[in-house]
Amino acid sequence: MKFGYFDDEQRVYVITRPDTPLPWINYLGCEEYFGIISNTAGGYSFYKDARLRRLTRYRYNNAPLDSGGRYIYLRDEDSSPPRFWSPTWQPTRTSLDEYECRHGMGYTTIHSALAGIRADIRYFIPLGENLEIWELRLTNQRPQEANLSIFATVEFCLWDAMDDATNFQRNYSVGEVEVVDEVIYHKTEYRERRNHFAFLACSERLAGFDTDREAFLGSYRGWDSPAGVESGTLTNSIAHGWQPIGAQHIRLSLKAGEQRTIIFLLGYHENPADTKFDPPGSQNVDKRTVLPIIQRYRNADEAQAAFEKLQAYWHGLLDTLQVVTPDIHTNRMMNTWNVCQLMATFNFSRSASYFESGIGRGMGFRDSNQDLLGFMHLMPGRARQRILDLAATQLPNGGAYHQFQPLTKRGNNEVGSGFNDDPLWLVLSVAAYIKETGDWSILDESVPYDNLPGSEDSLYGHLQRSMQYTLVRLGPHGLPLIGHADWNDCLNLNCFSEAPGQSFQTTTNKDGKVAESVFIAGLFIMAAGEMEEITRRKEADQAAEVYQLAAKEMENAVWEAGWDGAWFRRAYDDFGEPVGSGKCAEGQIFIEPQGMCVMAGLGIMDGRARQALDSVAERLATPHGIMLHQPGYTRYYLHLGEISSYPPGYKENGSVFCHTNPWIMIAETRLGNGSMAHDYYLRINPSKREDISEVHRCEPYVYAQMIAGREAPSYGEAKNSWLTGTAAWNYLAISQWILGIRPEFDGLRLDPCIPPEWEGFTVERSFRGCRLDITVHNPQHVSRGVVRMDLDGVRVEGNLLVLDGSQRKHQVEVWMGE
Numbered sequence: 023m024k025f026g027y028f029d030d031e032q033r034v035y036v037i038t039r040p041d042t043p044l045p046w047i048n049y050l051g052c053e054e055y056f057g058i059i060s061n062t063a064g065g066y067s068f069y070k071d072a073r074l075r076r077l078t079r080y081r082y083n084n085a086p087l088d089s090g091g092r093y094i095y096l097r098d099e100d101s102s103p104p105r106f107w108s109p110t111w112q113p114t115r116t117s118l119d120e121y122e123c124r125h126g127m128g129y130t131t132i133h134s135a136l137a138g139i140r141a142d143i144r145y146f147i148p149l150g151e152n153l154e155i156w157e158l159r160l161t162n163q164r165p166q167e168a169n170l171s172i173f174a175t176v177e178f179c180l181w182d183a184m185d186d187a188t189n190f191q192r193n194y195s196v197g198e199v200e201v202v203d204e205v206i207y208h209k210t211e212y213r214e215r216r217n218h219f220a221f222l223a224c225s226e227r228l229a230g231f232d233t234d235r236e237a238f239l240g241s242y243r244g245w246d247s248p249a250g251v252e253s254g255t256l257t258n259s260i261a262h263g264w265q266p267i268g269a270q271h272i273r274l275s276l277k278a279g280e281q282r283t284i285i286f287l288l289g290y291h292e293n294p295a296d297t298k299f300d301p302p303g304s305q306n307v308d309k310r311t312v313l314p315i316i317q318r319y320r321n322a323d324e325a326q327a328a329f330e331k332l333q334a335y336w337h338g339l340l341d342t343l344q345v346v347t348p349d350i351h352t353n354r355m356m357n358t359w360n361v362c363q364l365m366a367t368f369n370f371s372r373s374a375s376y377f378e379s380g381i382g383r384g385m386g387f388r389d390s391n392q393d394l395l396g397f398m399h400l401m402p403g404r405a406r407q408r409i410l411d412l413a414a415t416q417l418p419n420g421g422a423y424h425q426f427q428p429l430t431k432r433g434n435n436e437v438g439s440g441f442n443d444d445p446l447w448l449v450l451s452v453a454a455y456i457k458e459t460g461d462w463s464i465l466d467e468s469v470p471y472d473n474l475p476g477s478e479d480s481l482y483g484h485l486q487r488s489m490q491y492t493l494v495r496l497g498p499h500g501l502p503l504i505g506h507a508d509w510n511d512c513l514n515l516n517c518f519s520e521a522p523g524q525s526f527q528t529t530t531n532k533d534g535k536v537a538e539s540v541f542i543a544g545l546f547i548m549a550a551g552e553m554e555e556i557t558r559r560k561e562a563d564q565a566a567e568v569y570q571l572a573a574k575e576m577e578n579a580v581w582e583a584g585w586d587g588a589w590f591r592r593a594y595d596d597f598g599e600p601v602g603s604g605k606c607a608e609g610q611i612f613i614e615p616q617g618m619c620v621m622a623g624l625g626i627m628d629g630r631a632r633q634a635l636d637s638v639a640e641r642l643a644t645p646h647g648i649m650l651h652q653p654g655y656t657r658y659y660l661h662l663g664e665i666s667s668y669p670p671g672y673k674e675n676g677s678v679f680c681h682t683n684p685w686i687m688i689a690e691t692r693l694g695n696g697s698m699a700h701d702y703y704l705r706i707n708p709s710k711r712e713d714i715s716e717v718h719r720c721e722p723y724v725y726a727q728m729i730a731g732r733e734a735p736s737y738g739e740a741k742n743s744w745l746t747g748t749a750a751w752n753y754l755a756i757s758q759w760i761l762g763i764r765p766e767f768d769g770l771r772l773d774p775c776i777p778p779e780w781e782g783f784t785v786e787r788s789f790r791g792c793r794l795d796i797t798v799h800n801p802q803h804v805s806r807g808v809v810r811m812d813l814d815g816v817r818v819e820g821n822l823l824v825l826d827g828s829q830r831k832h833q834v835e836v837w838m839g840e
């Protein structure tokens with residue numbers, strides 16, 4: 023069952039009924055001001071940091087209730103008694119004659135009609151501005167004049183969203199607003215250390231306003247039936263403490279057939295500390311720098327121009343890489359939605375979504391490094407800066423803060439470091455950056471450790487310490503010690519927590535000298551391969567050999583202790599017993615080491631890689647994707663930690679944890695199995711799953727972190743959409759390994775591994791300043807193998823495209839075959 027459809031031409035997903043199984047959201051903003059918006063206008067806005075600079079409130083623990091949003095009410099003054107409704111369905115949930123939500127690139131529109139009044143609302147954030155525009159177009163489809171009241175509302179958050187949600191003894195007394203010339207300014211704490219405020223403005227004259235929530239809603243009433251809307255009159259209340267809101271009231275008469283556009287602006291503004299007040303010495307916000315901005319975007323033509331600019335920007339981004347394959351789901355995810363999601367994971371890591379509160383986590387070190395893997399080609403400049411910011415939260419010992427706050431760019435002390443895989447991901451992101459851009463200068467950038475001035479080292483030095491970090495932390499089997507956890511944050515082998523509520527990630531009751539990770543071993547070998555190549559080009563062959571040797575030794579350790587006979591083991595626990603082995607009662611086989619070790623090249627020549635992947639197919643693969651491990655843990659295991667805290671089939675306890683599936687897809691391509699790789703790709707592809715939206719329940723246009731596994735009662739149900747490493751990894755799997763258009767240090771490799779029934783495909787891609795028009799032919803219907811490649815009509819040797827930069831546009835033709 024579907025709740026909408028893809029409009030591929032327009033690059034939007036169209037939702038045709040408001041009561042989707044869960045709120046289906048979109049993100050607004052691409053720079054510093056952001057918003058989350060659901061298909062019924064729920065969501066919130068923030069500046070840079072969803073925790074520390076939140077503009078509007080959202081109510082937690084409420085999927086799918088979805089309350090808190092950019093709510094507009096329409097009141098029909100001609101009906102008796104006057105009826106009112108939300109043209110976005112929420113919060114009044116009045117049944118509408120027409121409803122349609124279109125989530126597009128950086129914007130969302132909601133269209134509805136009721137009783138002859140048509141409303142079209144477009145929400146977006148202009149490039150270069152810290153404000154959002156709600157453009158409401160009203161059309162009177164009645165045969166006679168319509169008299170309407172319109173109310174636009176937001177509930178302000180007192181900036182720090184964590185404090186806002188918890189510290190009422192203070193918060194109920196600090197709220198302050200100012201209303202001047204019909205603009206509502208939210209200025210809580212502006213009197214002291216904040217130099218910023220929020221504003222709500224409108225293109226029309228107001229009939230009234232409210233800034234005090236109780237005045238607007240009435241006591242003991244909710245947003246679904248505000249007293250102010252019901253009575254049709256606002257009280258011009260000025261909030262003192264309690265809950266500051268912005269509510270604006272406009273009266274409008276529309277002739278039969280008449281259409282009017284009203285613009286609402288919600289924004290954020292900063293003043294220099296020494297010109298906060300006007301006049302100086304007063305408590306009035308200095309509005310001289312904000313008013314011109316408000317003036318500008320109140321104008322419908324300016325708003326339209328800003329919208330067009332935003333669309334051009336997005337289309338430019340999407341054009342970086344476009345494909346035409348025989349599979350519609352591949353095309354639409356690659357050409358539009360996966361890119362949109364890459365942008366979201368780049369901007370928010372795992373911080374702000376409908377499953378991440380925006381107050382819990384900042385940017386993850388391993389998460390952001392992996393998000394970058396898929397993002398490089400879109401905005402290499404921003405990727406470069408992010409790499410340097412991440413490296414600056416690395417510690418002198420080579421380890422890294424597990425998370426950092428986007429506003430301060432400082433490591434988060436509460437979570438700290440000691441996740442032993444973290445530093446290795448930095449090696450992969452830097453390598454990917456160089457491969458995409460050819461910009462070797464990044465290695466010479468001077469970057470501090472722990473942001474401490476005076477501790478600067480080259481980025482190259484940082485990478486060396488990343489590698490060293492693993493090498494000086496090997497366990498009894500010569501495998502890397504796991505620390506708090508490796509990629510699986512919930513496999514906590516040193517935790518041994520018996521106290522409810524203790525953090526599995528930071529509690530350590532063991533000295534950490536025994537538990538080892540086979541996964542980190544695979545990751546290390548992969549990183550060592552990159553370091554070897556980087557070092558060879560940067561220094562000399564001899565220096566590079568260090569990494570070759572280290573990788574070899576690690577590989578030996580894996581074969582000695584990490585191979586279980588038909589698959590790779592997962593880890594060793596604190597008792598020196600294997601995890602993810604046929605010997606275990608539960609959790610006998612895990613997906614992660616199969617993916618990571620085969621991607622690192624282990625066992626490809628001798629059949630053991632095939633054996634491992636066959637074990638995956640047999641024991642872990644389901645029609646809904648590949649499960650994390652099997653069997654799931656049916657009880658809490660003290661020595662395994664959080665992984666066994668989930669009921670089997672959910673999250674890290676054996677769900678289809680989508681992030682890991684592309685590792686198997688890539689591994690399958692390493693063995694030349696394009697059919698299998700693409701089959702796995704489609705199993706978790708949200709567009710392909712659109713038909714079972716009543717089962718999947720999350721948005722059909724973005725990947726979700728998990729899909730409940732076979733052991734879960736809700737098998738096949740997705741959760742935690744949007745902010746997941748799946749976005750980057752699945753994009754890599756399909757673009758670089760299945761379609762096989764893969765940047766390497768010296769050029770672009772063309773090495774497709776596709777379903778043999780495909781006749782071929784085409785790709786348009788920008789690469790190092792050139793534009794490539796690539797056509798792949800597959801006349802013999804093979805899965806893999808390039809027999810001929812032509813560059814601008816001239817045959818070239820091999821399948822590595824090395825461009826000399828003399829020309830900007832190139833035609834590339836590739837023939838696959840035996």
Ligand code: BGC
Nearest residue numbers: 383510511512527664673674
């Ligand atoms: C979640 C993990 C997450 C970890 C650290 C756990 O509760 O299940 O997905 O990585 O917390 O934030």
Ligand code: NOJ
Nearest residue numbers: 372386389509510511512
């Ligand atoms: C989500 C976390 O953000 C990520 O860092 C981790 O690798 C996965 N969960 C698996 O635990």
